[in-house]
Amino acid sequence: MLRASLHAVTPRPKNKYRKVIAVRKIDPDANRFRKIVRGKIRENLKQYVSQGEILARKGKNLVSVPLPQIDIPDFRFGHTDQGGVGQGSGEEGKPLGGEQAPPGPQAGDQPGEHILEVDVTIDELADILGEELELPRIEPRGSDSIQVEKQCYTGINRTGPDSLRHFRRTFKNALRRQIASGIYDAENPCIVPVREDRRYRSWNTKSLPQSNALIVYMMDVSGSMGNEQKDIVRIESFWIDTWLKSQYENLETRYIIHDAQAKLVDSHTFFHVRESGGTKISSAYNLAKELILKEFSPSEWNIYPFHFSDGDNWGGDDTAQCLELLRETLIPFSNVFCYGQVKSAYGSGQFIKDLREAFGTDEKVLLSEINSRDEILPSIKTFLGKGC
Amino acid sequence: MMDDHLLTPEIEEWRRTIRQYALDASLDFFEVIYELVDYDEMNMVAAYGGFPNRYPHWRWGMQFEGLQKQYSYGLSKIYELVINNDPCYAYLMRCNPLVDQKLVMAHVYGHSDFFKNNCWFSHTNRKMVDTISNHAVKIRRHIDEHGLEVVEEFIDLCLSIENLIDMYSPYFSGGEHTSEEVKDQERIDEIGTRSSVKPYMEEFVNPPAVQVREKKEILNKIEEIDNFPSEPQRDVLHFLIHHGQLKSWQRNVLSIIREEAYYFAPQGMTKIMNEGWASFWHSKMMTTKILDSSELIDYADHHSGTLGSNPGMLNPYKLGIEMYRDIQARWNSGRHGSEWDSCQDAHGRTDWDNAEGRGLEKIFEVRRTHNDITFIDEFLTEEFCEQHKMFTYKFDRQQGQYVLDGRGFPEIKNQLLEQLSNCGRPRIYVESGNYGNRGELLLKHDWSGTSLRMDYARRVLENLEKIWGRPVHLETIIDGKTKIFGYNGSRHEERTGS
Structure with missing residues (x-):
């Protein structure tokens, strides 16, 4: 199954030479492995595919890179029973610490048979998600109307700043000139470029159509939303993010939390805020509406509001207000409006029923009930499976 | 070997020099052929377990991807790769600076000497490069005949049990060959014959036709009643090859996997000794002869990178090299034997030196006859454990993590042996x-x-x-x-x- 945490993925550093290399002997094996991991072939091995990760350093941050691996079963010892021998200072009873925790016995007769792993980049993750859930490609709207100018360094110029000097071309020209004029000495090859030899990179301007998307995550943080509920929201948001990012070049995300009042917050707050207070869903919808009107014109942006709650709204006319807000503004603005209801011990779960009653036939309103972690994937499929 | 894998003239010159130093140090090695490779070639060869020609299987791809990943994130890099073969093949990473190439070459001569002389490697196939290529050809042929999916699936089954071999059997005479059939045959030969008094009576006492029939009967009976094998058998793969319900191609695949497992087994049995030995010699040769003073810092950095242990972890390179050094020091000063053992006087022990001077001789002897288990059993001392701050750890269920258990010598030694067995x-x-x-x-x-x-x-x-x-x-x-x-x-x- 697919699993990752928010910080868990970094794209693989691009190796520009990779494509130049002719087919390597090992490529068929590597491809076959990737196919097995993705469940394309050898279904019977799928049970042995597990998620691993390695910790890597990127800039200042430690990132963990997910690595699925295939673990062929063998007779082995139950891990936690085993002790071992180590080296270092410390008192009796001192914990060895998480990262130093020994990974079982060290000796083995082959180089790392069962521990090696392979990575999946964020693009691949999106692909896998797409394949796994059979998600359709999204047809962006408004794409023709928006043109973005981009500068690409694709040309060569005889003049330019030194910082853009093309060393290889410069060197080649100098070499060519020296050979042509007979100064070149093969015994003592000394290439000195002169001004005429210098070449510089230069740019061309291209205009590209661009598609923009805005995701507005709204989460109920009232007293009834516990940690488990928020974890579910967090995991689901990550995967939605991953998929939409693979579909849109320019993806903006905004986070709104609400209890009886709504607030625009950053992603950290969104995922870490403590729960309290009552619930007034209309506050969040109002804020979303204002946000869109102010910053993201619906004609230029593909807008995806996602709202997660346990379905317990304040009594009175708040639900009526919500429905009106949705009908009048939010739904017309959006590509789709998604509401996910997380099951909690306290919530009545009434809100989804109200929505179903009001918009049951509307294709742009997608409703999903998420009772446990296992239902996250089906829920994503409900939300993104329409391809609009 | 392709031309672009040839050593550069500079490295080639160093290779000759280092080879001579290794000979001077009385290392006795298989000739080493070095190839210069890029990082992805290095990772590829490493993924194949050192052999560039292997049969198709996804697990090489899995290992390759893992290595590539670790390399590209700067997490780990393979410095050195050497194959136990005559001649030895070793790979040098093209992008490494010269000081690393020297270090690796010196290290590899240590490994090659160990492969050639350590008795636990004595039975290994020294033409394994050829054998493994032949295996690849055979398995490809099976794939052509039966399909990739079918053969790969069977290989996966076998991998599940590839460790179930008897690592010690190659060292006993014929351990490999006294199969159950042979034993049964011997038994039949014994029982099925009536002794004839005169040679000319033989065919009347034991008519051949009757004999064949009787043998068959007895064989059937043995099949029925005997609980075979007659004694528990460690080499599960051998047993399955001979008694499992396999098609002939499956039998062939399984025996290929078994043969390769036996080839690799001694490397697991001598990890500490082998790495320790190679590190001992690279360190000795580098610091006394090879290093240019400008390279000292880089060398020290890389050497300690290899030998450094994380707090709480045991590095086989480190343990190995320190044990050899300890043994050398002990046999130089005569700190062994019953007299030493019975000396209880603390001062007497610290000042002990009878100028025996057999240290070097001793470690050469040790590298010839021991494996990791006997090495630890024989030469790990209480002083050594103390000096190197060794400890045992265990899993604490209450805390849900590993904790330091103690520093008692018997426990450390037991734990280590248990871990290695x-x-x-x-x-x-x-x-x-x-x-x-x-x-x-x-x-x-x-x-x-x-x-x-x-x-x-x-x-x-x-x-x-x-x-x-x-x-x-x-x-x-x-x-x-x-x-x-x-x-x-x-x-x-x-x-x-x-």
């Missing part, structure tokens, strides 16, 4: 190939204090059942009780054994 894997025997008189397979786990991971074990049983062709069982001890786990092709069962 059978390369840290459970010992599994074939107990019976006719379990319950139903032709079912019974394996027995020789329990030594640690339980098996049963979720994995059940899956192994599923795989084994496909190879054996009949229900399979495993006897082990869980929570102090003897249990027998069985799998009959459709479901698992578990019962308490006697």
Whole structure:
């Protein structure tokens, strides 16, 4: 199954030479492995595919890179029973610490048979998600109307700043000139470029159509939303993010939390805020509406509001207000409006029923009930499976 | 070897020099052929277990991807790769600076000497490069005939049990060859013949036709009544090759996997010694002869990177090199033998030196005759453990993590030996190939204090059942009780054994 945490993925550093290399002997094996991991072939091995990760350093941050691996079963010892021998200072009873925790016995007769792993980049993750859930490609709207100018360094110029000097071309020209004029000495090859030899990179301007998307995550943080509920929201948001990012070049995300009042917050707050207070869903919808009107014109942006709650709204006319807000503004603005209801011990779960009653036939309103972690994937499929 | 793998003139010159230094140090090695490779070629060869020609299988790809990943994130890089073969093949990473190339070459001569002289490698195939290529050809042929999917699936089954070999059998005469058939044949020969008084009476006393019939009967009887194997067999793969219900191509695949497992086994049995030996010599040659003063810092950095141990971890390179140094020092000053052992006087011990001077000789002897287990058993001393701050750790269930357990010498030594025995894997025997008189397979786990991971074990049983062709069982001890786990092709069962 697919699993990752928010910080868990970094794209693989691009190796520009990779494509130049002719087919390597090992490529068929590597491809076959990737196919097995993705469940394309050898279904019977799928049970042995597990998620691993390695910790890597990127800039200042430690990132963990997910690595699925295939673990062929063998007779082995139950891990936690085993002790071992180590080296270092410390008192009796001192914990060895998480990262130093020994990974079982060290000796083995082959180089790392069962521990090696392979990575999946964020693009691949999106692909896998797409394949796994059979998600359709999204047809962006408004794409023709928006043109973005981009500068690409694709040309060569005889003049330019030194910082853009093309060393290889410069060197080649100098070499060519020296050979042509007979100064070149093969015994003592000394290439000195002169001004005429210098070449510089230069740019061309291209205009590209661009598609923009805005995701507005709204989460109920009232007293009834516990940690488990928020974890579910967090995991689901990550995967939605991953998929939409693979579909849109320019993806903006905004986070709104609400209890009886709504607030625009950053992603950290969104995922870490403590729960309290009552619930007034209309506050969040109002804020979303204002946000869109102010910053993201619906004609230029593909807008995806996602709202997660346990379905317990304040009594009175708040639900009526919500429905009106949705009908009048939010739904017309959006590509789709998604509401996910997380099951909690306290919530009545009434809100989804109200929505179903009001918009049951509307294709742009997608409703999903998420009772446990296992239902996250089906829920994503409900939300993104329409391809609009 | 392709031309672009040739050493540069500078490295080639150093190779000659270092080779001469190694000879001067009386290392006795297989000739080493170095190839210069890029990082992805290096990773590829490493993924193939050192051999550029292997049969197609996804696990090489898995290892390759892992290595590429680790390299591209700067997490780890393979410095050195050497194959036990005559001649030895070793790979140098093209992008490494000269000081690293020197270090690796010096290190490799240590390995090559170890391969050639350590007795646990004595039975290994020294033309393994050719053999492994032949294996690849054979398996490709099976794939052509039966399809990739089918062959790969069978290989995967075999990988589940590839460790179930008897690592010590190659060292006993004929251990490989006294199969059950041979023993049965001997028995039949004995029983089935009536001794004839006169040679000319022979064909009347023992008419050939009757003899054949009788032999057949006896053979059938043995099949029926004998619980074979007659004694528990460690080499489960051998047993399966000869008695499992396999097609001939499957038998061939399984024996290829077994042969390769035997080839690699000594490297697991001598990890500490082998790496320690190579590190000992690279360190000695680099610091006394090879290094240019400008390279000192880089060398020190890389050397300590290899030998450094994380707090709380034991690095086999480090343990190995320090043990050799310790042995050398002890045999130089005569700190061994009964006189030394009986000396209780603290001052006497610290000042002990009878100028025996046999240190170097001793470590050469040690590298010839020992494996990791006997090495630790014989030469790990209390002083050494103390000096290197060794400790034992255990898993604390309450805290849910590993904690430092103690610093007692007997415990450290025991733990280390336990960890090394059978390369840290459970010992599994074939107990019976006719379990319950139903032709079912019974394996027995020789329990030594640690339980098996049963979720994995059940899956192994599923795989084994496909190879054996009949229900399979495993006897082990869980929570102090003897249990027998069985799998009959459709479901698992578990019962308490006697």
